[in-house]
Amino acid sequence: MEAYNFTDIEQRWKKHFKEKGVYGCDLSKTHKKYYTLVMFPYPSGDFLHAGHGRNYIIGDAVFRYFRALGHHVLNPMGFDAFGLPAENAAIHKGIHPEDWTLKNIERMKGQFYDWGMGYDWDKEVVSCLPDYYRWTQWIFLKLYEKGLAYRKKAYVNWCPKDMTVLANEQVVDGGCERCGTPVEQKDLEQWFFKITAYADRLLADIAGLDNWPDRVKTMQKNWIGKSEGAEVQFKVEGSGQTITVFTTRPDTLFGATYMVLAPEHPLVTEMVKGTAKEAEVKAFVEKIKKQSAMDRTGENAEKLGLDTGVKAVNPVNGKSIQVYIANYVLMEYGTGAIMAVPAHDTRDFDFAQKYKIHIVQVIDPTDEVKHAWKTSGHLYDPQQEAYTDDGKLINSDFLNGLPVDAAKKKMAEWLDEKKWGRGAVTYRLRDWLISRQRYWGAPIPMVHCPKCGWVPVPEKDLPVRLPRAVEFKPTGESPLKSVPSFVNTSCPKCGGEARRETDTMDTFVDSSWYFLRYVSAKDSQQAFDTKTANQWLPVDQYIGGVEHAILHLLYSRFITKVLKDLGLISFDEPFRRLFTQGMITKGGVKMSKSKGNSVQPDELIQKYGADTFRLYTLFIGPPERDAEWDDRAVEGGFRFLNRVWKLFQELLERPDFKTGGAPEAATEADKEARRKTHQTIHKVTRT
Numbered sequence: 001m002e003a004y005n006f007t008d009i010e011q012r013w014k015k016h017f018k019e020k021g022v023y024g025c026d027l028s029k030t031h032k033k034y035y036t037l038v039m040f041p042y043p044s045g046d047f048l049h050a051g052h053g054r055n056y057i058i059g060d061a062v063f064r065y066f067r068a069l070g071h072h073v074l075n076p077m078g079f080d081a082f083g084l085p086a087e088n089a090a091i092h093k094g095i096h097p098e099d100w101t102l103k104n105i106e107r108m109k110g111q112f113y114d115w116g117m118g119y120d121w122d123k124e125v126v127s128c129l130p131d132y133y134r135w136t137q138w139i140f141l142k143l144y145e146k147g148l149a150y151r152k153k154a155y156v157n158w159c160p161k162d163m164t165v166l167a168n169e170q171v172v173d174g175g176c177e178r179c180g181t182p183v184e185q186k187d188l189e190q191w192f193f194k195i196t197a198y199a200d201r202l203l204a205d206i207a208g209l210d211n212w213p214d215r216v217k218t219m220q221k222n223w224i225g226k227s228e229g230a231e232v233q234f235k236v237e238g239s240g241q242t243i244t245v246f247t248t249r250p251d252t253l254f255g256a257t258y259m260v261l262a263p264e265h266p267l268v269t270e271m272v273k274g275t276a277k278e279a280e281v282k283a284f285v286e287k288i289k290k291q292s293a294m295d296r297t298g299e300n301a302e303k304l305g306l307d308t309g310v311k312a313v314n315p316v317n318g319k320s321i322q323v324y325i326a327n328y329v330l331m332e333y334g335t336g337a338i339m340a341v342p343a344h345d346t347r348d349f350d351f352a353q354k355y356k357i358h359i360v361q362v363i364d365p366t367d368e369v370k371h372a373w374k375t376s377g378h379l380y381d382p383q384q385e386a387y388t389d390d391g392k393l394i395n396s397d398f399l400n401g402l403p404v405d406a407a408k409k410k411m412a413e414w415l416d417e418k419k420w421g422r423g424a425v426t427y428r429l430r431d432w433l434i435s436r437q438r439y440w441g442a443p444i445p446m447v448h449c450p451k452c453g454w455v456p457v458p459e460k461d462l463p464v465r466l467p468r469a470v471e472f473k474p475t476g477e478s479p480l481k482s483v484p485s486f487v488n489t490s491c492p493k494c495g496g497e498a499r500r501e502t503d504t505m506d507t508f509v510d511s512s513w514y515f516l517r518y519v520s521a522k523d524s525q526q527a528f529d530t531k532t533a534n535q536w537l538p539v540d541q542y543i544g545g546v547e548h549a550i551l552h553l554l555y556s557r558f559i560t561k562v563l564k565d566l567g568l569i570s571f572d573e574p575f576r577r578l579f580t581q582g583m584i585t586k587g588g589v590k591m592s593k594s595k596g597n598s599v600q601p602d603e604l605i606q607k608y609g610a611d612t613f614r615l616y617t618l619f620i621g622p623p624e625r626d627a628e629w630d631d632r633a634v635e636g637g638f639r640f641l642n643r644v645w646k647l648f649q650e651l652l653e654r655p656d657f658k659t660g661g662a663p664e665a666a667t668e669a670d671k672e673a674r675r676k677t678h679q680t681i682h683k684v685t686r687t
């Protein structure tokens, strides 16, 4: 009997599949089409370790399964090749990012070949090549035309280590998503995508994403963070100024005993100008500016405030209340100002206690709560704790006796009637900051002319090529600024001397549309062909890590909706089904090269073959959950394949096998095997 010589078998078939192009997908055949896609990798490291394999191997199983069912399956692959990780690695190694990236791509493609992946390489996309980023730039221009790409000066997140700004989505627990360094705030003029214009739709359409994990949907909902409430205006005493706040609790307005402005609020300087407090306020603002968002608003952050000496008028009762500035209010959220109701908000309560501010209870707890307190012996004192639950209004004039919900509505109506405010909705979602002060990204296709201002590069002049000869080490200034041949250009409008934008685009812009490029990968005339895209998209099955929930997955939904509104595609969600695989751990921590616990698939394949690697990866545990890598269990997978091989060899030696095993010759064991086979097929297909 022939032994299980996996090397021979795998080499032979991989070569055969490649030569015959069996993984290619003819896009003109749209009958029973199926588009399966795995999130494309960053070629920032020099090899893929076994932990990376899970994503691709699950995807490959989906591909083969639908092929086996007779579908035309598109299973493409590409590389998310721009961005900080590749640039940082290249700097670290003293190699040009382009060389480093392209070398890694070759290495990874070799690995995919070794693993036996069924990719259609004719449709490969590489986001750092001009034939791709030209269309990323084109998408920028489309957004610009629509007023969805704009420039503004704002406080933005700055990573002092990576020396670039970051989108809000790239700040995790107050630190840089890439390197963990606490993020600082910087006042800069930058390019933004107006994703907030789509907040409502991005939120509403989550309801239709039936085949997305609940976890991802919840994360997106929370990130978009819709809150309903009211805008209220407070007049500043002794001046014509007005402070506008947004509150989700307009019902508690009678309990508002002070106000807080973000130190960056534009009114602050104006309000204190020429007062005794001016210098003190200025010093405080400077101090808070140095704090990270985490230091300011984190769970254990110390609340720092300063009485500005200014007073405002509470519109519902005409009472004069103090105006503070404090670190826990950020300019980026709401209006950058709050009305504080210490009796019914924990943060306000803590602050009021610290600064000895008056506390007025306006919600009387429900009978259930009172009963529970009675049973447990708890004595409620509004001067000692904040009560944040439901109840009925007290100390609130025309709202007295109303339950919270009815009181919110009535107050919004009252504000509207008296012109003191109105019912309003706000979102937590901010516009997407896309400028980066780094080299390795797609240049933003804009030109600044002293006469005409910002002028878009005409479509026919795309791509705006990224020059190769650049000192790309980060300095905090865009490296492209130091390349005169790049910077100096002529104005597309008036022909005069002008300068190019030197920031590059966030790499998440590249990946926000790549799934469309696969169906037109070789097209030099357009980003994608509308008809083909409409036939093949949305992606039927998308697979990737949950860490992209509010980054890539939200951005892709946004760009898809924009393209739909431009009439370029007919669908408004990019991914029909989403699967998020669990990560592979070793020794209880995520497998990674930097932690020194990564397993080299190349060695594994040499020892056991790619099929064992694939089998073990699929069998390691429920695919949606994290799983611990176990070298001994790999051996188990290998033994299993040996048994399958042996069984098949025995079958080959049976005299009736060559004739297909006539039914009448079937033994009881054959029949049992057949039953099991069909039961399994049924189980796999129907459940």
Ligand SMILES: [Zn+2]
Binding pocket: 159, 160, 161, 162, 176, 177, 178, 179, 180, 181
């Ligand atoms: Zn960083």
Ligand SMILES: [Zn+2]
Binding pocket: 449, 450, 451, 452, 453, 491, 492, 493, 494, 495, 496, 498
């Ligand atoms: Zn001009």
